[in-house]
Amino acid sequence: MGNIWQGLTEAARLVLHLDADLLEITARSLQVTLSATVIAALIGLPTGAWLAVSRFRARRVVVATMNALMGLPPVVVGLLVYMLFSRSGPLGVLGLLFTPAAMIIAQVIIIAPIMASISHQAIRELWADYHDLLISLNASRVQRIRALLWDGRRSLLTAALAGFGRAIGEVGAIMIVGGNIDHATRVLTTAIALETGKGNLALALGLGFVLIALAMAVNLALHFLTRTETSGRW
Amino acid sequence: MILKSLFVFFALAFSATASLAEDLKLAVTTSFANSGLAEILLPAIAEDTGINVQLLIVGTGQALALGQAGDVDAVLVHARAAEEAFIAAGHATHRREIMYNDFVLIGPAPDPAGVASAPAAAAALELIALARAPFVSRGDESGTHLAEKALWAAAGIEPQGDWYRSVGQGMGAALNTASGMDAYILSDRASWLNFGNKGNLALLFSGDPAMFNQYAYLPVNPANHPHVRADLAATLEDWLTGDHARALIDGYLLSGEQLFHFNATPD
Amino acid sequence: MVAPILPMIMSQAVLRRGGHRILGPVTLTLEGRGITIVLGPNGAGKTSLLRAMHGLDRLRSGSVSWAVPTEAARKRQAFVFQTPILMRRSVRDCIAFPLTLAGHSRRDARQQASAMAERVGLAGHLDQPAQSLSGGERQKMAIARALVCAPQVLFLDEPCANLDGRSTAEIEAILLAAREGGTRIVMATHNVGQARRLADDVLFVHRGLLHESGPAAGFFSNPQTPEARAHLQGDLLS
Ligand SMILES: Nc1ncnc2c1ncn2[C@@H]1O[C@H](COP(=O)(O)OP(=O)(O)OP(=O)(O)O)[C@@H](O)[C@H]1O
Numbered sequence: 001m002g003n004i005w006q007g008l009t010e011a012a013r014l015v016l017h018l019d020a021d022l023l024e025i026t027a028r029s030l031q032v033t034l035s036a037t038v039i040a041a042l043i044g045l046p047t048g049a050w051l052a053v054s055r056f057r058a059r060r061v062v063v064a065t066m067n068a069l070m071g072l073p074p075v076v077v078g079l080l081v082y083m084l085f086s087r088s089g090p091l092g093v094l095g096l097l098f099t100p101a102a103m104i105i106a107q108v109i110i111i112a113p114i115m116a117s118i119s120h121q122a123i124r125e126l127w128a129d130y131h132d133l134l135i136s137l138n139a140s141r142v143q144r145i146r147a148l149l150w151d152g153r154r155s156l157l158t159a160a161l162a163g164f165g166r167a168i169g170e171v172g173a174i175m176i177v178g179g180n181i182d183h184a185t186r187v188l189t190t191a192i193a194l195e196t197g198k199g200n201l202a203l204a205l206g207l208g209f210v211l212i213a214l215a216m217a218v219n220l221a222l223h224f225l226t227r228t229e230t231s232g233r234w
Numbered sequence: 235m236i237l238k239s240l241f242v243f244f245a246l247a248f249s250a251t252a253s254l255a256e257d258l259k260l261a262v263t264t265s266f267a268n269s270g271l272a273e274i275l276l277p278a279i280a281e282d283t284g285i286n287v288q289l290l291i292v293g294t295g296q297a298l299a300l301g302q303a304g305d306v307d308a309v310l311v312h313a314r315a316a317e318e319a320f321i322a323a324g325h326a327t328h329r330r331e332i333m334y335n336d337f338v339l340i341g342p343a344p345d346p347a348g349v350a351s352a353p354a355a356a357a358a359l360e361l362i363a364l365a366r367a368p369f370v371s372r373g374d375e376s377g378t379h380l381a382e383k384a385l386w387a388a389a390g391i392e393p394q395g396d397w398y399r400s401v402g403q404g405m406g407a408a409l410n411t412a413s414g415m416d417a418y419i420l421s422d423r424a425s426w427l428n429f430g431n432k433g434n435l436a437l438l439f440s441g442d443p444a445m446f447n448q449y450a451y452l453p454v455n456p457a458n459h460p461h462v463r464a465d466l467a468a469t470l471e472d473w474l475t476g477d478h479a480r481a482l483i484d485g486y487l488l489s490g491e492q493l494f495h496f497n498a499t500p501d
Numbered sequence: 502m503v504a505p506i507l508p509m510i511m512s513q514a515v516l517r518r519g520g521h522r523i524l525g526p527v528t529l530t531l532e533g534r535g536i537t538i539v540l541g542p543n544g545a546g547k548t549s550l551l552r553a554m555h556g557l558d559r560l561r562s563g564s565v566s567w568a569v570p571t572e573a574a575r576k577r578q579a580f581v582f583q584t585p586i587l588m589r590r591s592v593r594d595c596i597a598f599p600l601t602l603a604g605h606s607r608r609d610a611r612q613q614a615s616a617m618a619e620r621v622g623l624a625g626h627l628d629q630p631a632q633s634l635s636g637g638e639r640q641k642m643a644i645a646r647a648l649v650c651a652p653q654v655l656f657l658d659e660p661c662a663n664l665d666g667r668s669t670a671e672i673e674a675i676l677l678a679a680r681e682g683g684t685r686i687v688m689a690t691h692n693v694g695q696a697r698r699l700a701d702d703v704l705f706v707h708r709g710l711l712h713e714s715g716p717a718a719g720f721f722s723n724p725q726t727p728e729a730r731a732h733l734q735g736d737l738l739s
């Protein structure tokens with residue numbers, strides 16, 4: 001209990017002092033995870049919708065694979081991306097290892113399947129509702145997917161936020177591909193791991209509270225943005 | 235509209251990370267990073283040489299793997315046998331000894347095994363094994379773990395049993411574990427002094443030369459990896475073995491104690 | 502002018518569901534002008550017949566063909582479902598949806614949608630979420646959505662089931678106006694009174710089969726099959 005209290009006061013101290021390092025790693029956490037969330041959403045959400053409206057032979061297999069990928073341990077993704085982008089790996093020439101770009105790629109791989117899976121589920125239900133209407137109106141496949149994505153945007157926002165939540169708290173993969181380099185690839189989660197390693201538990205916990213606050217702020221901001229945009233009941 | 239502002243945000247965020255200084259990636263061990271010495275050395279290096287050293291803080295095994303893959307330009311580790319094998323395999327051009335610090339034996343302050351009065355490190359470990367007192371081992375093939383194994387070997391003991399806990403984690407995590415279960419543990423002095431969660435633990439035994447911990451600097455072989463910054467690595471080596479480094483290393487005190495002893499020889 | 506999609510020829514059409522034959526074989530031709538009313542008891546196959554004509558369900562056997570290729574023909578048809586399908590949008594956007602699909606600009610689509618909403622009496626509900634409409638309003642919305650693209654052929658599956666007398670009269674007026682405008686209407690209903698008011702032709706369906714088809718006058722005055730006679734009488738009794 002005392003430790004948790006210390007963590008809280010530490011978090012308050014960090015925030016009140018607007019510690020420069022804290023600002024930097026917080027901004028980088030946001031930068032990496034928001035980028036990953038946007039990219040993964042652009043990939044994952046339409047993929048889920050497309051799987052919901054398409055009928056093809058391998059669909060079951062694709063859906064099962066997608067659901068299985070959700071369970072992939074981040075460390076494995078990190079290793080995979082590391083091996084791809086290592087100087088000795090196939091994409092080593094790009095020199096992306098130990099950069100925020102590599103961290104974004106790893107997070108995209110981790111969260112795109114989650115987003116695709118949730119969006120698949122949501123869009124499938126909507127598709128069942130809309131099926132006859134869209135067929136009757138002779139909507140093309142692209143038009144169908146667009147209408148479903150738009151009308152399902154609430155659920156898709158949930159899907160995106162689920163992805164964001166997982167990415168912002170992820171440490172295993174970005175530790176490996178980012179390297180936790182100070183002033184280059186250090187983010188909140190890797191800093192927490194580092195401080196825990198040093199036995200600075202209060203500081204680590206304080207950073208953890210900052211992380212939670214950040215995640216909540218992003219969630220609230222997105223809900224606020226979408227609410228003001230639609231002002232409807234759905 | 236939202237998308238647009240997002241793009242602006244990312245563009246700014248990314249451009250902010252790009253800098254003009256030349257970057258050199260150096261893989262170092264956790265124990266070195268935890269010592270806090272890096273925070274003294276890095277700004278001085280940047281000032282004197284213009285090199286921005288990016289530290290990758292990993293275990294000895296991973297540090298050498300990163301060097302082998304060419305993902306870093308040089309490594310700074312403390313595991314002599316592994317370093318020599320690394321050079322023999324052609325992954326580094328040479329090794330250069332920079333400094334040493336020492337390992338210390340940590341344990342619960344009441345010292346149930348009585349190691350504080352042991353004549354030597356090996357004898358201290360023998361007492362722990364005899365008492366079957368809980369002992370936490372890094373168990374991760376790190377430099378510290380290798381040193382620990384060498385000490386057990388010197389004591390002629392193959393540690394096993396439920397008192398011997400191999401955690402397979404970094405120094406900090408292992409210390410956290412030891413603190414949580416009031417166990418003995420071998421740590422480097424720097425990590426111990428910097429460790430913030432000591433609990434009941436205390437430094438019980440140190441000073442045996444067998445516990446000295448030599449750090450060496452190994453530049454990655456540019457013949458294997460043309461992209462590595464061999465030029466920067468050489469500049470850094472010169473700096474690390476030079477007078478400014480000596481002054482900073484020998485002068486680095488933690489809780490009033492000198493942690494590292496500069497012992498590089500000029501070439 | 503757009504090429505006419507009629508006549509539609511349905512030939513030996515059969516629908517099967519869950520191991521049962523729920524429709525057919527049915528053979529009929531849809532052509533000319535006017536309103537065709539589909540009559541029949543619950544579960545007779547009225548909905549199935551309309552869906553088969555519109556091409557919503559794959560036929561087990563037989564065929565439906567239009568004067569133009571099926572895809573092109575579908576674009577000139579509209580369908581009002583027995584249970585209105587509500588999109589998660591405002592009433593205005595729901596009605597505008599077929600227009601945006603057809604490539605109209607958003608502005609134009611919304612303008613036309615507003616005008617159409619006014620015609621069916623939904624002018625005051627334009628910005629309301631479609632899901633919040635009452636049962637009768639939902640049906641009006643669905644009719645507006647179907648009419649907004651000025652279809653050549655309009656299928657309606659019991660469009661007035663939830664409407665009060667006044668709304669029913671309004672909708673009937675709209676349908677009659679559409680008929681005058683040249684829209685060919687095929688409508689299922691249980692309301693024999695409405696059938697008498699609107700029908701030019703009648704299709705009488707029973708147990709998935711077409712029992713009678715012909716001009717309304719003859720059907721109501723002199724039904725040919727006992728099933729049709731019973732249906733008309735049953736309705737009179739109730
Ligand atoms: N998927 C299905 N599986 C099994 N039976 C079905 C299926 N779809 C329709 N049916 C059956 O086909 C028959 C005809 O249904 P249809 O909806 O065409 O009747 P309807 O004439 O429109 O009836 P109502 O007046 O009640 O709307 C019904 O008995 C119905 O239960």
Ligand SMILES: [Mg+2]
Pocket residue numbers: 547548549583658
């Ligand atoms: Mg029906």
